[in-house]
Amino acid sequence: MNADPAPAADEAPASDQAPAADRLDPADLRDLFLFESLTGDQLAEISRLGRVRHWPPGADVYAEGDPAECFFVLLDGAIALTRRVRGADVEVTRSDQRGAYAGATQAYAGERMEQVYPNTMRALTDVALLALPAPEFAAVIRQWFPMAMHLLDGLFVAMRTTQTVVGERERLVALGSLTAGLTHELNNPAAAAVRATAVLRERLAGMRQKLAMVADGRLDGAQLHRLVELQETAVRRATTAPLRTPLQVTDAEDALADWLDAHGVPDGWELAATLVAGGFDDDALDEVAGAVLASDLTAAVRWLAYTVETELLLGEIDDAVRRISSLVGAAKQYSQLDRAPHQTVDVHELLDATLAMFTGKIPAEVRVVRDYDRTLPAVPAYPAELNQVWTNLIDNALGAMGPAGTLTVRTGTTGDQLSVEITDTGPGIPPEVRPRIFEPFFTTKPIGEGTGLGLDISYRIVVKKHGGDIRVDSAPGATSFRVLLPLTAG
Template sequence: MSDQETERLDREQLRTLFLFEKLTDDQLDWLAEQGRVQWREAETCIFAEGEPATCFYVLLDGTVMQSGRVRGEEVEVIRTSQRGVYGGAIRAYMPDDPDQLYANTLRAITDCRLFVLPAAVFATAMREWFPMAVHLLEGLFYGMRRTQTMLGERERLLALGALSAGLTHELNNPAAAAVRATSTLRGQVAGMRHKLAMIADGRLDGTRLHHLVELQDEAVKRAASAPTLSALETSDAEETLADWLDEHDFVDGWRLAPTLVGAGIDTDWLDQVALAVGKENLDPAVRWLTYSVETEQLMGEIDDAVGRISGLVGAAKQYTQLDRAPYQTVDVHDLLTATLTIMKAKIPAGVRREKYYDPNLPAIPAYAAELNQVWTNLIDNALGAMGETGTLSVRTGREGDMVVVEIGDTGPGIAPEIRDRIFEPFFTTKPVGEGTGLGLDISYRIVVTKHRGDIRVSSTPGDTRFRVYLPITPPPVVLADAEPAVGA
């Protein structure tokens, strides 16, 4: 039959649809009179997003697909063949929104048969037959929308504030270290200039001065490759070196010994210095060499501090994805590492971290910044469950055509009676004022709705694991946050 040919349903046929099964005979007769049956051929549009919402549709036979548009791209939300699901002008009865538009697009995947009511007819039936329900639905719809918007914004602001505070704390440590090292370096360079003037005032001939410069280069190389000593070994080495300096009439040799030992310098090497410059120039020569070593160590500290700052800034850019396309091919390990770096300050000292990354894990197409939000929510919940002590584990692997990311903790676990509710909006086990109940709901939407993946949880006391499954190959269309599903 063509799209234009129509038929009617009688009272008993309408009663077989779950949406109408509790209506009275008179109500069913009225709907049967007002409604029509329409056929739509496969791959045709039933209604399009943005057009005036003129009809309410109920699926009788066939398969339909609901989609929305994100930045000009059509995004599939749901595909179903369940008899009785509905869509279209589902809020036509809202008195404050008379000129409604279709919020999404509905397409026939196969040949479809639908029961169609004009929007005005559907609105009249709702308002006259269920006036109290209309008031309740109106309040629920607008109230929930306002509440979810406000709490969602607050949830993001609180998370951003906590992460900003943590990042500031992490940046402050290397920045302060660089400032301290720079200040000390200035004094050491001044000391080097003074000692060099004493050495080079004519008391050393050219050969000895050249040999001393060679020893300086060797001292710097020793410092760069100095072995790490235990506390006992360090103490013994410093004592031996201090005794050597005392024997050679150094007034405060104990002050020089720690620096020289840290640079891997021993008494044999100092004997070479004495031989090179002579006893009368030994004190200023050793102090000059000590300044050289300290200068190299301080420059190493500055380099390390600046490297840490650069690493944190890089982690922040990786976490926020500010300079990158929203949808891209990403390495999950990079995202996890960036999130852990950003959250480092929030992890208590008593919580041990374990990482088990699969080295053969492939890159996947994903919304990177939003996946970082998922990791943040799951890690934050794990830390909240454990308190000050425990083990936070992050694992990755592959199962078939899915990448699996597992966030585990050793907290008390999730009680079986609430396990099925943890992904519900606004459901939280945290005390009043400490949680909005949106973290896992947002994570679920990002993973399941947007990436067509899955989140699973297993929990026993001392072992709770959230497993996130993400497809390795991109879905046919990129998924976006969904409107309520057809017939939801």
């Protein structure tokens, strides 16, 4: 239960749990370390503003996220402060020290920052607290300590500016790293396409030459027509050739090489590999031998081998171009280029785009498992910013696992929310670190290495901007970050 704001000096107490709302005598105030250096007039002002309030064991004095209306000073009893960390209450401190304070501790900043309670205060025993209304207390603090206020203002502005700069730097570093991986991935299919094109040009020239040798007048129309039919059959074989094990391929190549040697075709071992890749066998070569004269067999076989290799090279080029197109599409999906900031999106497309951007950074021994619930509906979101969340979580997971492990990306529902869970098989988050992982600038990396975990940014994107939540479960061998997003616009 939340505490009501402290009543003004001429008002009766507002809390049903605190029937007595007494002022604290200035002499008693001076016994509190927080006020021991104040002047008599200042103590009298604090006495006028404050009220003594009482709470029973187990009662909440205030709750995290509620408007920060009072500054509280402990007079008697014991209290605990807790933070809500991804669905679980984590106790950050407890105290029975007279004079300990909490609540609206940043009231002095006024409208420059959101005035909400940063934690929950719970009474562990019967407690008595001095409650000071936040606006009035902030006003007298600014009046009494102008130099301190200037210093605090500078600190506040500097921290906010630093957070902005570091956040931008984190995004740039992440983007640069992903871009380097993307260019590497683009280079591979591009180089393959260039290589295949160069070889294709040579094979086309060779195919024209061999066709001229075969059809130099020694073949009648029927034979030439049959040879062209065999070429079409070779093309179909090349595009539909079955997958074989390495042992099966070796056996097939040996068999074709023996056939070619037996029929006087030179360098049969060289041609056999291409013909096997195109689905040829002894029966197919028998058809070729029956369509031409024995003197033309070598030219005919080489012509068909060029045909097969040409088709295979065209397939390589097609695969390379498709891969390039897929990577460019993933990059556009990731960056949300030329798209509205807020739209209804399929989270699976965002996850796949982010994973595609990470292809160059994922070690060969890391297995990526996509466990998607494809029945999930599209959700309203800011996709470019969600991609940044996926980037931070996946990057941290890869960093935790090192060169080997399993990265699992799972989607589903939790209650009335869409759930995206990213799990790694790393060593887990140490218990002493876990309460701090969502703090700004916090990192477990050595100084000078990396820019942080990016979880503060992720938390603000998911919770503040999308109205969702991030939860974490960690144990050695299984650390999961679960992002919850509303299924409908709030």
